[in-house]
Amino acid sequence: MKNPEEIFEILKKEFGESILAIDKDVPTEPIIAVDPMYINKVGQFLREHEELKFDSLMVLSGVDDANGTKIKDEDETEVISGGTLSVYYHLHSVYLKHKITLKVSTPRDNPKAESVESIWKTADWHEREAYDMFGIIFLNHPDLRRILMPYDWEAGYPLRKDYKNPEFYQGMKVPY
Amino acid sequence: MGLLDKEFSDGNIVITKVEDLFNWARLSSIWQLGFGLACCAIEMMATSASHYDFDRFGVIPRNTPRQADAIIISGTVTLKMAIRIKRLYEQMPDPKYIISMGSCSNCGGPYWEHGYHVLKGVDRVIPVDVYVPGCPPRPEALLEGLLKLQEKIRNESLRTHSV
Numbered sequence: 377m378k379n380p381e382e383i384f385e386i387l388k389k390e391f392g393e394s395i396l397a398i399d400k401d402v403p404t405e406p407i408i409a410v411d412p413m414y415i416n417k418v419g420q421f422l423r424e425h426e427e428l429k430f431d432s433l434m435v436l437s438g439v440d441d442a443n444g445t446k447i448k449d450e451d452e453t454e455v456i457s458g459g460t461l462s463v464y465y466h467l468h469s470v471y472l473k474h475k476i477t478l479k480v481s482t483p484r485d486n487p488k489a490e491s492v493e494s495i496w497k498t499a500d501w502h503e504r505e506a507y508d509m510f511g512i513i514f515l516n517h518p519d520l521r522r523i524l525m526p527y528d529w530e531a532g533y534p535l536r537k538d539y540k541n542p543e544f545y546q547g548m549k550v551p552y
Numbered sequence: 553m554g555l556l557d558k559e560f561s562d563g564n565i566v567i568t569k570v571e572d573l574f575n576w577a578r579l580s581s582i583w584q585l586g587f588g589l590a591c592c593a594i595e596m597m598a599t600s601a602s603h604y605d606f607d608r609f610g611v612i613p614r615n616t617p618r619q620a621d622a623i624i625i626s627g628t629v630t631l632k633m634a635i636r637i638k639r640l641y642e643q644m645p646d647p648k649y650i651i652s653m654g655s656c657s658n659c660g661g662p663y664w665e666h667g668y669h670v671l672k673g674v675d676r677v678i679p680v681d682v683y684v685p686g687c688p689p690r691p692e693a694l695l696e697g698l699l700k701l702q703e704k705i706r707n708e709s710l711r712t713h714s715v
Contacts (some may be wrong), residue, residue, distance in 0.1 A: 525669065526632045534668040541668050545631050552664045552672045 377474045378427065380406040386428070390421060405477050407464075412480040412489035415465075416516070419495045422467060422476075430467040430476065433496035437464050438506030442537040444484055456538045461487045461510050482512060491517040509535040571710050578621070578647065579705040582698070585620035585640065586613035589627025592654040592688040596626045599691040609698055617643040622701070624694075625680075628656040628663065629671045641678045649705070651697050652680040655687045662687075 378386075384398045387408065394414035400406045410418050422430040444459025465478040480489050491514040492499045503514040504523040511533040514520055522529060531542040541550050584606075588596055600606045600613065614620045617640045629637060641648070652674050655661030660672035674680060681704060684697035 526635075539668070546635060548631060548634055548671060548676055550631070550668075550672075552660060 377472050379474070380408065380476055383422075383428065383474075383476050384408055386425070387418065387421070391418060394418065399479075405475060407477045407479050409479050409481065412463075412482050414490070415463075415478070415480050416490040416492055416495065418478070419465075419492045423495055427472075429469045429471045431470055432468045433492070433498040433502075434466040434468050434475075435464075436466075436492070436499050436502035436506065438462070438510035438512050438535070439464060440510060440535060440537050441481070446538075453540055454538060456484065456536075459484050461512055461536075463489055463506055463512060465492070487512040488515055489513075490515050491520075493517050509533055511536065571708075574710065575706050575708055578708075579702040581610035582622045582649070582701070582705075583614040583620050584611055585617055585623040585644070586615045587623060587626075587640070589625065589629065589633065590656065592626035592656070595688045595691055596624055596653065596694060599694045604691040604695065606695075606698075609695075609702070611698065617641075618645065620644055621647070622649040622651060624651045624653050625657040625674045626653040626688075628661065629674045629677075630669050631671055632669070634671045634674070634677050637674065638677045647708075649681045649701055650674075650678055651682045651684060651694075651701060653684045653686075653694060653697070654689055655685065658683050658685065 380398065384395070384406070387395045391414060394411040395418070396409040396411060398406050398408050422428050439462045441460045441462055442456055444456040446454050447457050449455050460481040461484055462479055462481045467476045467478065469475075482489050487510070489512060491503055493503060493514070494516075500517075500519070501523060503517055504520060506512050507514060507520055508522045508524050521527065525534065526545075529545070531545070532539055534541075544550060598604060600611075606612070617623075621644075623641065623644065625637065641650070652658050656663065656670070657674040660667060660670055663670035664672055671677065682697045682701045684693055686693050689697075
């Protein structure tokens, strides 16, 4: 059993630059920030390392940090430009009974992160959901399509903070 | 209506209007499409179960729209499901009736403002006969809705589909 600081040290030693930081100033467990292009390698390492053995991905969730600049476009609707979209990974080791939280932040205008589907099968549908709701692209995911919204939904990604619902969908009025 | 109040000892002839006979037959065996959407469906199932016994009104679930008379929209209608509901409705033979059960299918319910995925009332895609309010409605409320629907069918005329 290891605490997050020790896990951070092990990761830092193995991956160096790709492990960005550890944030302890949070009400939850410390959060380790990882480079989005290396999250699959870090995940593989976390799963296989003898002293870590993270065999379970409890949840993977997308977050709109909404930390860009808010600007008004032509028709007075507020849109967010710049900033980041994040993905959080909550891992648990059933063998060693320790937990850890990882985070990757991707630029809002080009949100891409490596998929961890091949490491934890849980990630399959969870990544599809993060894609559906936030538009985060998971590279090398085998089947990245919408999971909750209709396949032909063209109005964007509903859980983004600057999302605007369409007036009509397939001839049906959407707003109240 | 007086179909059976004279009893059979009075002779084997019952005199009634074709309209009344049809309406009586229709309202006494409303087969509902076996179809549930959300938490309202749990109440609908409770209504079908022995304690409230939907069957005493002739309501039994039928698992094909081709042989169903009514459809109870019991729950939140998402935009994705609305397309399917419309198709099911189109597959049902006339005369067909719709009970909208609960706030969600009446008007969007708690999703009226921020429900990006919810159709704000099933009457935007299919014509509703009876609205049952509640979140979810108790079985008594659904039974009341059914009685209202029976009342509506009783007053139908052959010349127009509904009064």
